[in-house]
Structure formats: structure tokens, C-alpha cells
Amino acid sequence: MHSAFTATYYFFAIAVILTTVYLSYRITAVTALLGITALGISELFVKWDADKVSVFESTLRMSNFLISLFILIACAVVCMVEIRYERKKNEASIQIEMERRQLKRILQLDELTGIFNRKSLHDALKDMEENAPDDRYILAITDIDNFKGVNDRFGHQAGDHCLMEFSKILKEHGKNASIFRYGGDEFCLIFHHAEIQKAVSVCEQIQSRLSGLHFEAYPGLKLTASFGLASYFSQTNAARLFVYADKALYEAKEERNAIRVFSPEDRPAEYEVHP
Template sequence: MMEEYYKEIENEYKKIDLKWLNLHYKTSVGVVIFAFFVECVIGILMYYTDEISTTIPIYLVKFLIVPCVFNLFCIIINNQVLQSKLIKQESKIYITSLTYVLICFVLFTAHNTFTALYFIFALPILLTTIYGNYRLTTITAVSSMLALAVSELFTKWDVDKESIWGDGIRMGNFLISIFVLIAFSAVCMVVIHFEREKNVASMQKEMERYKLQKKLQIDELTGIYNRIGFRNAIRDMEEDDSDNTYIFVMIDIDNFKILNDTLGHVTGDHCLIKFGEILKNNGEGAIPFRYGGDEFGILFKNYILEDVVGVCKKIQRDFASIRIDKREGLPLTVSIGIAKYSNSMAPSALIINTDKALYESKIVKNTITIFKES
């Protein structure tokens, strides 16, 4: 149960990561669209200020159409990856992060005459911190710095760009930007460290709360659910609006008071413990609980009636076969009542119907009775 609950928490974290992944992708789309409009505005300004050193068609192709088409292609590929059911979520996160780096590389290469664009590479790094993955952030940071270095040192898309090797100021800006990105990446790692510590502490608190909640639902003597656990199971059943079917079983140990009075409460408790073990070992997926005293119950989910009756018969056989010291003359038998649940039925009606069937069984003893509407 603890492992299942832990997996549930992990799945919730994955859902949050998935929401952020979709926002991560939309941010990439937003950057591409925003960059397109900025490029249009800058092109118009440069045209009216005679800053364009080439023909208008070449300018449009080189600084507007080619970068936008390439980035649009990246966005389309990224979208196909996100829609694919064959690719794991972790791989999608890596691909989306690195695609954003590639988009920044294209934008910077096309417009690296603007030194302010040095720090566009900080955005892909920043967006990975939410995932809390050191490896992802490190790979994205290294990729961003490599993309910046390749664009600045080895690529000359704009003929008006000053060579970094012959411009001391540009070389200084480049080195400063690399150091700033390194420092920024280090800060992101610190943020991830504390974010992960917070998540671990939160998960530990949640697990402790879950353990306490489960402890309150467990009968201390038999180790199966108590009446609190039973009420929670009935509540879940009532709130279930799917096609699941439920069958409720109530069980009463025959002659238990005589056993207690003649052999003592220690023997009686031992008998209850053994019976609790029998209930736990029968009915996979069913919920056993101690209703009170020597009365027990089982809530079966998606069982057919014949299978429930078969489980009940096995419970009778298993209980009759156990050995309790000094029980001579006291056969260990149980009486059982069974009733079906329907979505239109109140849970209290289900309990009443099952109790009626149990009452009929207790008259004869060691009998299984199925409730039937009169």
C-alpha cells in the first residue's frame, strides 16, 4: 500500500511536469512569434533610417524568412514529439529544452550584431529548473554556451558583423556573457537543490500523514480495516459513478461468546487474529474489515456472485481447519450474509440487506445466505 501511494505521489509530480512541459513548449512558440514581429519592426526601422546595407529582398530572405522558417520547422518537430505516445515524458522534456536552445541559436546567429541577445541563452536554462533535474539543466546550460560560442566564433550570417577576433570590446562581451551564463547556471543548480529538498520534505510529511491515516483505519488486533476503514470504503463505493459492481458480505463467528467464556479472552483474541489472516488471504482485491466484536465484513469489487460465494466457502473451510488449544467440543464455524449493491441504493440499505441475510444464516449457523428482495 505504501509503495502504491508513493507511486501516486510520483504520478502527481509527473502531471505537474507535464503541465510545465506544455507551457515550456508554448514559450518556445511564443518566442518564435514574438521574434518574427520584432524582426519586422526592426526591418522597417532600418529601412527608414537607411541602415540596411543590402537589398530588401536579400534582407527579407536572410534575416526574416530563413530564421522564421527554420524555427517554425523546429516548433513543428517539437510538437510532433510531444504528441507521440511512443516517446517517454522524460525524453520529451530533453527534446523540448534542447529545441529551445536551437531556436535561440538561430535568433542570435541572425541578429548577433545586437549584443543584448547574448543573454537570450539564459532562458532555456531557466525553464529547466522547474523539472528539478540536475542533468537536464547541466546539458541545457552546456548546449546554450556551446551554441553561443559556435555562433560567435565560427558563424558569420550577417556580413556587417564585426569579427570577434579583431574587436576587443566584442571579445570582452562574449567572455563576460559566458561567465554570466556559467554563474546563472550555478544559481539554477542551487535553486534545484533547495526545490528538491523541499519536495523530499513535502513527500516525507505526506507519507507520514498517510501512515497515520492508515493506522487509524486498521484494527490493532486483527490487522485488517476497522469501522473507520469500512466507512471510507463505503464512501468511495457511493461516490463511484462508473460501471464497477459491488457485493457486500457480513460474517459472524458462531458460538464465539461460548468460546470466550470457556477458553478465555486470550484464546478468543487468538481466534480473531487467525480469522483476520484468513480474510486477508482470500478475495484478491477485496476489502476485509472487522465490523465489531466477532463480526467481520468484506466489500468485493467487480466480482460475480458465484465467485463471492466460492470465496466465502473457502473462508469457512480455512477457519474450520485452524487449531486453537483446548477447543474440543467447540467447532469453529462462521455464518455469512451476502447482498448486492446497485447505484440507486443507499449504502445504509446495502448494510441492512446484508444484515438480514446474515441473521438468517445465524439461525442455522455455518451457512451462507444471499439476500433476495421479497
Template sequence: MSAEPNENAHVNEIHKEYTRIDKDWLGLHFKISIGMVLFALVVECIMGIILVHSDMLNTTVPKFLFKFLLAPSGVNALCIAVDCAVVKSDKITQTAKIYTVSIINTVICFSLFTAHGAFTVTYYVFVTAVILTTVYASSMVTLTTSAISLVLLIVSELFITWDVDKPSVFQSTLRLGNFLIALFIMFSVSLICLVVIRYEQRKNRASIRIEEERIVLMKRLKMDELTGIYNRRALHDALRDLEDYNPQDNYVFGITDIDRFKNINDTWGHQTGDLCLIAFAALLKESCKNASVYRYGGDEFCILFYRTNMKEAYKTAVMIQNRLKEAVFKEHPGLKLTASFGLAEYKNGLNAAKLFMNADQALYQAKIVRDSIRVHEEEK
């Protein structure tokens, strides 16, 4: 539990959630690549059995098995091995993993298309590689994947003749037409994906901006306008959280106020009284590094020391008293301030109301003497 609310905590949580989603999708993306390889292997085995036992096979069985089963499966297995090593590595950033998995997926598509390019439907295996990157909402990832997919498609179609049954685009008008249509579809899908990503990014930025505005508003509602520290509402929330979390760490709750503050207002005026409150609040905030400071009302302030024992809290209160006595007001050099403290220790299971009452009773005892510190002690 943090005593000092972090105004960026919720925004950071949004970014962390986006990162977690990307990480989950990265894992699924990797599994999809494995699924593609396994599915292709099953189809290749089935087609191999059918062709070997038919009269359509126009090459030897060993050559057929090497070209259409062993070679593409070997390339794909190597790709999966690289993917696996990258995904499981702790030394590689998540961004690098995303690029690697996305690019290797296009290499798998290239292997499948090159080996089975005689089937025109394999043109569109590259489309899946592009679409799978849209979840990352990164224009560069999708653009890189699209560019590599288009290059590999063109290279495989124009410069590699792996399957002799595949008609060349330079010899078949139908094949050329299918090739051009495939390029057009690839380009269109890539463009659509980039547009979708752009709007997804705008939506994400809008959600973060709205969250930031909400945090600023909530912070204003929990801030005291005069002193600039947390107000009573923030204190109630902090005590409620303390009660709900029921922490095992040491917590100390303190209440303090300026001695004879009414006399200061009556003698020096309310404007001077306000200056005293502002100076005292600033001193409390500066001195209490491991605590949250709240203005409860009037000249009464509360301090929630977290992960602190009573000895350390008492020492801090003494330091504040000494520094307050040294405070100088240029317009009122004769004005000297002192403060009293009441401290109570939080114990496991103690409710917030009882904790506040214990500190308040200690402060009451301190006010009898003034410029003193009292610690609440449980009755035996």
C-alpha cells in the same frame, strides 16, 4: 474503484503530477524555441530591409541574405524540425525529450549568436537557454545545458568569424571585456539556477515525505489494532465511496461472524477469543483476493467484494467456512470454529445503509441455523 486502498496511491499521484507539469513545460519550452526562431527571423528581415536600403551594407545583397537570413534561418528550421519529431515521438522517453529540447535550444542560440555576434547583447541569448531548464528541477539537465552553452559561446567567439563587422576579442579590448563579462554572467546564472534547483528538489522531497507520513497516519486510523485489517471507519469510507461513485460493476457485500463466540470467551478465555479473531481475520484476508475485509466490531467482520457476482461471492464464503473448520489451535486442540455469512448484492442506486441492512438481515437468518450462508433476496 479499488477495494484495497493503496498506501502509495497518493505519493504516486504526486509523482505523476510532477511528470505532467514537466510534460506541459516541455511543450511550452518547445514553443518558446519556435517563438525565438520566428522572432529572430522577423528581426533579421526588418534589419535586412533597412540595411539593403542604406549605405551601411558593405557586401552584396545575395551574400548578405545568405549569411544573415537564409543560413541562420535554415539551421534554426532544421533544429525545430528535429525538436518537433522528438517531442511528438511515442518511442522516446520524456527525459530524453527534455534533454533534446534543452540542447537544441542552445544550438538555436549558437546560430543566432554566430550570425549576429556583432551585437554584444546577443551574448546573453544563451542565458535564456539555461534559465528555461530550471522548471524541470533537474540538476543534470541544467548543468548539461549550461556546459554546452558555455562551450558554444566560446567556440563561436574565438573560432568562428561569420560577421566581418564583429571585432575580434584578440584585437579589441572592449570586445574582450564584454566577452569575459558574458562568461562570468553565464557562469553565475548557471550556478544560481543549480542552487535554486537544489532547494526546489528539497521542497519536493519534503512534500512527498509529508504526504507519506500523512498516509501512514491515515492508514493507522483505519486499521484494527488487534487483527491488522481495516476497521469500522475504513468500512464507512468504502461504503460512502461506493455510494458516491455509483459504479456499474457488480459488487457484493457480506457480513460474517464466528458462531457461539461468546461461549468461546466464557470457556477458553478472552485471550483465546482474541487468537480466534486474529486467525479468522487472517483467513478472510487471505481468501478474499478480490475484496476488502473489515472488522466491524467484536467478532463481526464485513467483506466488500468488488467486480464479483453473487455466485462467486457465495463460493468464496463456502471456501472460508471449510478452511475455518480445518483451523487448528495448538494450545487448544479441541477448539473448533464455524462461521455464518449474510450476503447482499449491490444494485445501482442502492444506498450504503440499505446495503448493510440487507446483508445484516441475511446474516440473522444464517445465525438461526449457524455455520450457514444466506443471500438476501428482494421482496416481490
């Protein structure tokens, strides 16, 4: 009976082992300390049975006590090592995941302007087409009017500066849109759940802000931008949406500093949807 009761002390070891799921040194240490304290008090100071033989009077009981004490201490040490190992492993996994996400984001961003790049635009259009075909989207394509003339007259460094300033304006006024640099001086904005009038209003604000830019390092440099917009409607794939917006941009650039919206009536016959 006494041996069976003494064997229950090993439940303290089980309790210590179970604390490793929390990966907390404190919880494991406190549990182990409580177990060791309870074991010591029970064996050395509490006489829970009249027939109980003191550990100091029995070699067998002293052996059992010391073995139990050793097992508890050993479990605590092993659990601490396990916690350290798991923590290091988790930290390494988190670090790898953070680096993976950072690399993925770097690959999605344009190096010069810091906004999403052409690949990100393709991914966004693909996602729009595959996962939200019934949602309302508006694609706006814009570029700086006569940007080649800016590079030729003021140099490519000035051109890069213009692109960075233009991207800042796009981010400032296009907070409700996803903004991408398609290439060169061409940028795209995808408006989610927006009416065409609201998208046009945002484009007008961008134009106004851009035309008011003053470049101290480049006197005489003035910028304007043209916009072409198209709405994503039923049975229009992403490629056609881009073609429609690009066509509207082409018409806007003929006038410069203009905004043109592609009309469904302008679609070629092969693009029309018949009931």
C-alpha cells in the same frame, strides 16, 4: 554591428535558464559549459569578420567578453541553486504526501487484523450508494460462532489469535471482495459485480477452511462461522442493505456454521418498492 552580434551571446544565458525546468544538474551544467566554450572559441579563436578587433587589442571588447563570461557563469550558478531548492521542495512535498497517505491508510485499517476497519466500511457503503447505485453488489456479514465462549474458556489472547487467523482466511478466499472488520468478531465482505451463488461459494470455502484450523497452543479449540448475505438492488440504500444482511446472519446463527441469504420477499412492507 559587432556589438549587436556580441549581444547574441546572452542567448546562451537564456538557454541555461530554460534548462531549470528539467531540474537536472547535468543538463544545466552541460548547457552552461557549451555556452562558455562557444563564447570562448568565438571570441578567442574565430575571426568571423575581417574588421573584427581582437579582445586582446580592445579594452571594450575584452570588457564585453568578460561580462558575457561572468553572466554565463553566474546564470549557471544561480540555476544550480534554483534546481537544488526546487528539488528539496519537491522532495518535501512528496514526503508530506506519502505521510498523509500513510496516515490515511492507518486510519482505514484495523489495528489487530490489518484489514479495513468500520470507518472504511461506512465509506465504502456511502461510495457504493452515491457513485454506483446501478452496480451489482453483495454484502456478507459474518462472525465466529460462540466467540464469547472462546474468550471465556481460553482467554482474550486466544480470542485475538482467532480473529487474526479468521481475517487471514477471509483475505485468502475473499480476494475478489473488500473485507472489513466491523467490530468484535464481526466482519463484512462486499462483493463487486458478483452473483449470489459465487458469493455463497466463497463463504462455504471460508467455513471449510476455518473449521479445519488447528491451534497447537489451544487444544480442543474449534471454530465455525455463520454468514448472512444480501444483494444490493434498485432503490435499496446502504443502511437497509446492512439491515438485510444482518437479519440473514441472525437466522444463520440460530443454526450456527450456516449461510443464509436475505430474500427480497422477506422485506417489511415499508421497505417494499411499488411501481
